[in-house]
Amino acid sequence: MSEYLQKCFSTAKINGLSLRNRVIKAATFEGMSRDGVPGEGLINFHRRIAQGGVAMTTIGYCSAEADGRVTDQMLYMDEQIKPQLQRLIAEVQQCGSKVSGQLSHCGNFSKNRQFQGRRPLGPSFGINSVGIAAGMPFAGSLSIAEIKERVQTFARAARFMKDTGFDAIEIHFGHGYGISQFISPRTNKRTDEYGGSLANRMRFALEVLAAVREAVGDDYPLLGKISMMDGVSDGIKIDDAVEIAKMLDRGGIDALVCSGGTSSMNPMLLFRGDSLLHGMIEQEKNPVMRMGLKMVGPKLFRHYPYEDTYFIAQAQRIRDAVACNVVYIGGCNSNRDIERVMAAGFDFVQLGRGLIYDPDFVRHAMADANYKNGCSHCNKCATLIEHPDGIRCTER
Template structure:
């Protein structure tokens, strides 16, 4: 038998109906550059810079399907008022030579109701220690509304020029929290067995595909494990990935890990920037972060391709195209991903440090990322995500900054 053909990372590829110029994707890194739920010029400039830097597609994070699906008050919500700005954004990225994807989802229990002015919901009623308040259980009307809202978001994504959507099923946002036996204690058809806990996620994907048809590439970001005892785990993720494949609703899977609600650093690996978080805050929040931060922002060692080994278990369970996320910073890791059967790689922090890294790797395969995984970029999500190693004036604490810090919500990277 002939040997397996290993694609070159810089070869063109077809993702669903979408033609990509290469196999690199700018991962969703929450920008906090929208204001009042609308696109701003800094948000456009951010994604244009990454498009010019060589990625085949850049991902806008995070676009909520409903007002109560946000994690902070500035996030984009799919609604008529947002359409003109979204169209300017997609046109600008296309003019810069890249495709553009929108990450869509509902925050569920990760919603800081104080910051968004809405009601947070979860699979089951529970006391949220981050927000210091009781979060109510989602009712049937909530479930139906949110499923339909994902379909509406897909339709608006098409209307505003997006090439793809990434459906967020990770980090204990709403769909992910339903998957978690730690957070989901329901006794109806959405709780108990894995099949029941996966019902919401599968319905959401069906709604997105029904709305999009073949006009949009559909990616889903799925947790492999929550990083907490009693949470969603890898063996369950393999089964859910197989069910996702059976729906025919998805063009590619991107595997992730960790819980923005319970263990945010489990995804990122590297240093835990507790001192930097504290320095941004006023008292008494500053002292509180110094005292309890190490228990919330636990530290995990970084190494290149740190999600690869677990992702390979998903790779062996499905035939869907897959995107490798986690510690992709150099050509060696990219080539290994291709050799292991992944079709794409997604990059976050390395591109925050060097938006032109893809162009430079293509020109010289020995190029190494300058990102040192200090994770101080996380503290900038409150004022506009950037690499702190690149000098820039920073704003001081604001009321919204403090709301965000209280919740320690750290969206995907």
């Protein structure tokens, strides 16, 4: 086994948290939390991933509050699901893995039919594209007081997550969700201290990071997922992302996960490979949304052919610019890919679809220096997030 594979499969730490290797399960919303409660399927899914040898698995989309969910089937951090979360965490930890939770907020787009507010709120007034069929066509703009309260909402959720037993938290700064909407000039049209320059647009993100850090303490691991590019002409570009990463590094983040694309504007930049569109049309139950997907889908779901380690050039710029840990994500599908990532100086690697295809990825990779994962990047798994049974690999 090469020195770089040895590095990947050796023990490591993030802010004092000991990990058995450097492979982390990426946050992927599995659609296994019926009515917002972690179900047996979700527990079994993450336990199986842990049994396969990953260092840490990430529970995707842990919303900071009830109105922070895109759908009412997503988790939000509340005492009523604490026992189920604690069971999930305990069962994963018994398999030797740690558990991170992806702390998120939908911001200005939601189709949550249990929405308690008048409309979703983000940095600026706009169209709530995913909520049209749910009777929520518009998104409102947060007032300064509401921004301050949302910062504290993140802090309260983080405190709850630490108390519940999560080993780490990954704050979601990317993919067009609530914090990202402030960072991106595409969605932030404010003219006050939270809009305009990149420094102003980062103000909310840095306030959230500071409040979460205060809530969990200096010795608790905080990761942050960022988008290195939005994939739209008036969005974040890689030069912006380098500065964003530096700001978060100075703000005290322990590790940055360098991703790209946006769920609502250019999702295929993140996924690569076969389009999500056909599967999403098949799964969509609302006829209005299904028609909308057919009409705008070809423009929204652009074609990006899959390539191994497809984000490495952009992520390398982040790696070179910051002192904190950097987690590589994007097309790491074999030991050869892992070697390339480790040789480039990355500290950890996150895997998503590869672990859905083969939960034993780590065990197989450790046993066979020539291991190559069999995922074809058909992306059908990702189209099943609203299926009654949740996501699964359709090729196995």
